[in-house]
Each structure stands twice: as structure tokens, then as C-alpha cells.
Amino acid sequence: MRKWIAFWNILLKDMRSYYLKPPNISWGLLFPLVWVAMFLIRSGLGLEMLPELLPGLVSLSILFGTTSVLAVTVTFEKKGRSFERLLLAPFSLELLMLAKTSGAILFGTANAFVPILAAVILTDLPGMNWAMLIPATLLIAVSSTFLGLLIAVSAREVFEAQTFSNFFRFPMIFLCGLFFPVASLPVFLRPLSYALPLTYGNDILRGSIAGTSLMPLWLDFPVLLGSCALLFYFSINIINRKWIT
Amino acid sequence: MDSSGMEVPAQPTGIGHGEPLLEVADLTKRFDDVTAVDGISFTVDRGEIFGFLGPNGAGKTTTITILTGLSRPDSGTVKVAGLDCTDDPKAAQHMIGIVPDESNLYPELSGYDNLCFCAALYGIRKRERSERARRLLADFDLQDAAGRKFGGYSKGMKRKLTIAAGIIHHPQILFLDEPTTGIDVASARRIRQLISDLNSRGTTIFLTTHYIEEAERLCGRIAFIVKGSIVRTDTVGNLMRHAHGRNVVQFEFSGEAGRACALIGREFPDLICGTVPEGIRVESPRPVRVGPLVRLLEDGGIEVTEARKILPSLEDVFVEITGIEAGAMKQEKERSGGGAR
Numbered sequence: 001m002r003k004w005i006a007f008w009n010i011l012l013k014d015m016r017s018y019y020l021k022p023p024n025i026s027w028g029l030l031f032p033l034v035w036v037a038m039f040l041i042r043s044g045l046g047l048e049m050l051p052e053l054l055p056g057l058v059s060l061s062i063l064f065g066t067t068s069v070l071a072v073t074v075t076f077e078k079k080g081r082s083f084e085r086l087l088l089a090p091f092s093l094e095l096l097m098l099a100k101t102s103g104a105i106l107f108g109t110a111n112a113f114v115p116i117l118a119a120v121i122l123t124d125l126p127g128m129n130w131a132m133l134i135p136a137t138l139l140i141a142v143s144s145t146f147l148g149l150l151i152a153v154s155a156r157e158v159f160e161a162q163t164f165s166n167f168f169r170f171p172m173i174f175l176c177g178l179f180f181p182v183a184s185l186p187v188f189l190r191p192l193s194y195a196l197p198l199t200y201g202n203d204i205l206r207g208s209i210a211g212t213s214l215m216p217l218w219l220d221f222p223v224l225l226g227s228c229a230l231l232f233y234f235s236i237n238i239i240n241r242k243w244i245t
Numbered sequence: 246m247d248s249s250g251m252e253v254p255a256q257p258t259g260i261g262h263g264e265p266l267l268e269v270a271d272l273t274k275r276f277d278d279v280t281a282v283d284g285i286s287f288t289v290d291r292g293e294i295f296g297f298l299g300p301n302g303a304g305k306t307t308t309i310t311i312l313t314g315l316s317r318p319d320s321g322t323v324k325v326a327g328l329d330c331t332d333d334p335k336a337a338q339h340m341i342g343i344v345p346d347e348s349n350l351y352p353e354l355s356g357y358d359n360l361c362f363c364a365a366l367y368g369i370r371k372r373e374r375s376e377r378a379r380r381l382l383a384d385f386d387l388q389d390a391a392g393r394k395f396g397g398y399s400k401g402m403k404r405k406l407t408i409a410a411g412i413i414h415h416p417q418i419l420f421l422d423e424p425t426t427g428i429d430v431a432s433a434r435r436i437r438q439l440i441s442d443l444n445s446r447g448t449t450i451f452l453t454t455h456y457i458e459e460a461e462r463l464c465g466r467i468a469f470i471v472k473g474s475i476v477r478t479d480t481v482g483n484l485m486r487h488a489h490g491r492n493v494v495q496f497e498f499s500g501e502a503g504r505a506c507a508l509i510g511r512e513f514p515d516l517i518c519g520t521v522p523e524g525i526r527v528e529s530p531r532p533v534r535v536g537p538l539v540r541l542l543e544d545g546g547i548e549v550t551e552a553r554k555i556l557p558s559l560e561d562v563f564v565e566i567t568g569i570e571a572g573a574m575k576q577e578k579e580r581s582g583g584g585a586r
Contacts, residue, residue: 006366009362013354081347085366091335244317
């Protein structure tokens with residue numbers, strides 16, 4: 001019970017200090033909406049294209065929403081030494097990092113629902129499979145958050161973490177099949193696509209929104225889950241090696 | 246019992262009960278080619294204020310980071326209340342409180358919220374943590390600043406709140422790393438009083454400081470650490486007893502200190518003469534006769550304005566044991582830590 005009091009309060013503090021601040025709220029709302037508007041205007045095809053675009057927009061919103069904040073919530077606190085307070089608290093490092101990342105997971109998931117709600121309001125999305133969409137959204141948020149965590153704990157400075165994030169995020173827009181299929185990429189780039197968890201998350205979203213997934217669900221979900229576990233494991237490992245020297 | 250529910254021992258501040266609370270054996274820590282901590286061993290008794298003194302880079306902070314679980318030793322053992330926590334520091338973290346050398350609370354939270362958050366990290370329930378936070382804010386004279394953001398506090402207020410955060414979960418042992426560095430005299434005095442009060446309520450304190458007079462005033466026992474090794478551990482009483490065997494007289498005058506020492510050295514070769522900013526100090530294992538020395542200096546054309554016996558201090562003991570000038574150590578720390586006292 002005691003450790004859950006700590007967990008809940010770390011989450012609440014991060015929510016108040018970071019996620020519920022006006023810049024983050026406006027980012028979380030505006031970023032996905034601007035992407036939706038931009039794609040609709042650019043494609044010139046109108047709302048009937050929305051189911052095609054929505055999986056990519058949802059993935060993009062989660063990816064940017066989660067990875068942007070961890071550089072602050074983790075790297076900044078580490079730099080300012082307030083993170084030491086958390087490391088000195090009497091509960092496991094794993095629970096601490098779950099508490100520190102749960103805010104980002106919730107934030108990323110909330111970001112994802114901005115384009116989804118916009119799409120529901122604008123079109124009726126007849127083929128939407130909510131039972132697949134919700135767990136997929138959550139898993140993409142977890143994997144993107146843990147990717148952001150891995151970057152944040154590998155960096156020494158906030159700007160370093162932000163630079164590393166961009167190094168991963170921007171190529172992922174093209175490599176993970178968000179707006180055009182992985183099959184259309186050059187052959188030598190495809191292995192890289194299949195090594196990125198977002199490819200599998202986006203594939204589930206495609207299946208649940210447009211019914212056009214390219215890989216079987218029995219592959220997508222386990223790969224996504226496995227990626228989450230691996231990313232978290234590597235992050236904890238880095239903290240253990242570099243922060244508790 | 247006092248108002249916070251802690252036992253109030255009937256004993257003077259800083260002296261332990263003889264029951265070891267912290268046991269450190271053969272602790273070693275290397276960073277590449279540098280041995281930061283070199284096989285140190287000591288115990289801290291329950292109820293005592295244990296001073297850990299040394300110059301910058303001596304290994305004080307490295308030792309604290311190992312003892313509190315923020316760093317792993319290369320070898321050696323650490324036990325807290327009999328519990329071996331060398332490989333599993335989490336096992337003892339509920340028993341320890343830490344006040345680092347830099348105040349590291351959250352600048353965006355208020356003083357009250359910072360304390361409540363720190364209490365929550367130890368699993369303390371909402372009502373209880375609110376009560377403890379309010380009580381500590383009152384004890385530390387911070388109730389008027391309770392609602393203000395920590396980032397806007399003065400240095401002294403920040404140190405006080407950081408100490409309050411370190412004890413909100415009622416730790417058995419509190420690690421204080423340079424608690425008064427870089428703050429004004431009045432705040433430093435108040436903090437020393439708070440440390441003394443905490444100890445008299447039963448909290449064992451491990452204090453690192455480069456202010457020797459602070460250690461002399463607060464601590465029951467002191468360990469001197471130099472270049473990663475402990476060169477002496479003893480009670481303040483025993484250390485001072487050694488110093489009391491020496492006789493020191495300070496002369497202030499108009500003239501060149503080097504010439505004064507040369508005159509004294511020629512006439513009284515058994516006396517040790519050294520220069521100080523005020524003039525010279527003459528030292529001997531036997532009582533120093535002031536009259537002949539004053540006459541000698543005046544005959545040599547040096548006009549003596551003051552001659553007085555200097556009572557030996559822990560600083561003298563420190564200089565003798567470590568060979569390090571305490572004044573230089575203090576200045577070096579203040580330059581690196583910022584602020585003046």
C-alpha cells in the first residue's frame with residue numbers, strides 16, 4: 001500500500017507540474033488537430049480519406065506527445081538533482097520509473113484521442129473496431145513512452161535528449177508506415193521498419209480503423225508488448241549502470 | 246516523548262548510546278585511476294552526532310552517496326541498524342534521511358507541497374503528511390512561506406526546508422552534507438540549533454562539514470578524512486585533550502612578522518614561531534613566558550601592541566593531524582560552493 005501512495009503522488013506531481021500546464025495542453029490539442037487539417041487540405045480528397053489517414057495521425061500524435069515530455073520529467077530532474085529524492089525513496093527502481101512514465105502514457109493516450117474524436121465527429125467511421133483500437137492506442141503510448149525514457153536516461157542534458165528524440169522520431173514517420181506502406185520503402189530500409197515497435201502499433205490501428213492491416217494481430221500485439229518490455233528493461237539497466245554508479 | 250512522538254533522551258547533544266546504528270567496514274570506491282574512498286571503517290552510534298571532516302575532494306560526499314545507496318562500493322560493507330544493505334540499499338532507505346549539499350527540492354512546488362510530496366514518497370497517508378508538514382514548517386519558522394514556491398526561497402530558507410524534507414519520515418539516521426555552506430551567519434546559526442534540537446529528540450546525525458568550529462560545537466565524535474582515508478576518529482573531548490597540552494601565545498605588532506620570528510628563533514630555539522595574519526604565534530609544550538619575548542621584540546625595534554594566550558581549538562588539531570590549513574579549506578569550499586558566511 002505504501003509504495004502505491006508514492007506511485008500515485010509521483011504521477012499526480014508530474015501531472016500538475018508538467019502535463020496539465022497550458023503549453024502542454026495546447027500542444028496536446030493543437031498538434032494532432034493541425035496534422036489532421038494539414039493532411040486533409042494537402043490531399044484535397046476530403047473527409048472520405050480520413051479513415052486512411054487516421055492511423056498515421058494517431059501514431060504521430062502519441063509519438064510526439066510522449067517523447068517530448070520525458071526529456072523534461074526525467075533528464076531535467078536528473079540534472080537538477082531532484083531525481084535523487086526519488087532514487088532514495090524506499091521502493092523499487094522499476095516502480096519509480098513506471099510512476100515517472102505513467103503520466104506520459106496517459107498524456108500520449110489523451111493526445112491520440114484528439115484526432116480520433118475529431119474523426120468521429122466529422123465522419124461516422126463505420127468500420128471502427130474499438131476493442132482493437134483502445135488497447136493498440138495504449139500499447140503505442142507505452143512503447144513510445146519507453147522509447148522516450150530510453151533516450152532520456154541515455155542523455156546528460158535536456159537539449160541532448162531532445163536532439164536524440166528527433167533523431168528517432170522524424171525517421172519513424174517515414175519508416176513505420178504511418179502515411180505510406182512499408183512495402184513501398186526501398187528494400188534495404190524495410191528491416192529497419194520491422195525493428196521499430198510503432199510499425200506494429202500502426203498496423204493494428206490500420207486494422208481497427210480501416211480494416212487494412214498488413215500483418216496478423218497475433219504478431220503485432222506480442223511484438224509491441226515485447227518491445228515495451230525490452231525498452232523498459234534497457235532503460236532500467238542504464239539507470240542502474242550510469243546513475244547509481 | 247516530545248510533540249512529534251519521538252523519544253527525548255536525557256543526555257547531552259551529540260553523544261551516542263554506545264549501540265552502533267551505522268557500521269561501515271573496509272569501504273572502497275574507485276573512479277578509473279582515482280581511489281575516492283580507500284578502505285574506510287567506522288561506526289556511528291545511535292543518538293550521536295558524528296562529524297565527517299575533510300577538505301574538498303577528500304571523499305566525504307562519495308562516502309555519503311555510498312551510505313545512502315546512490316552509489317555502489319567496489320568493496321566493503323555497510324550496515325544500518327544491523328541490516329546489511331551493501332548490495333540492497335533499498336532495504337534500509339526507510340530508516341535514513343538525506344540532506345544533500347545542494348538543496349534539491351522542486352522549485353515549482355510550494356514549501357508545503359514539497360514536504361507533503363517527500364512524505365508521500367515514504368508511503369505516509371494524506372492526513373498524516375499534512376500534519377507533519379505543518380508541524381515542521383512551524384518548527385523551522387517557515388509557516389509564512391508555506392504557500393510560496395520553493396524556487397523563490399532564500400538560500401537559508403531552502404536549506405531549512407531541505408532539512409525538514411529529510412526528516413519528515415522520521416528517519417533513524419540523518420545524513421547532512423555541508424548543511425550551512427553558502428548561507429548567512431544568522432541562518433547558519435539557526436540551522437545548527439535545529440540540528441542540535443533534532444539530535445536531542447533522538448535522531449542520529451551523520452554530518453559532513455568543512456567548518457571545523459561547527460563540528461566542534463555539534464559533534465560527539467569526529468572522523469578526519471584526507472585523500473579517501475580516515476586519518477583519525479575520536480571524541481571531540483579526546484581530540485581537544487591532545488590540543489590542551491600545547492601552549493600558544495599570539496603577538497600583534499607593527500613590523501615584519503618574518504623578522505620577529507627570526508629574532509625569537511635565535512634567542513629561544515626551543516619555541517616554535519609561525520606567522521598568522523594578525524602577527525606571529527609562538528608555541529611550546531611548556532608555558533610560554535610573555536615578558537622576555539616582548540622585551541626581545543621591543544629591543545629589536547618591533548613595537549608590540551598585544552600579546553595574548555590562544556586557547557587551542559579543534560582547528561589546530563585538524564591542522565596537526567591532516568597537515569591541511571583549515572582556513573584554506575574553508576575558502577576553497579566557499580569559492581566552489583558560493584556564498585559567504
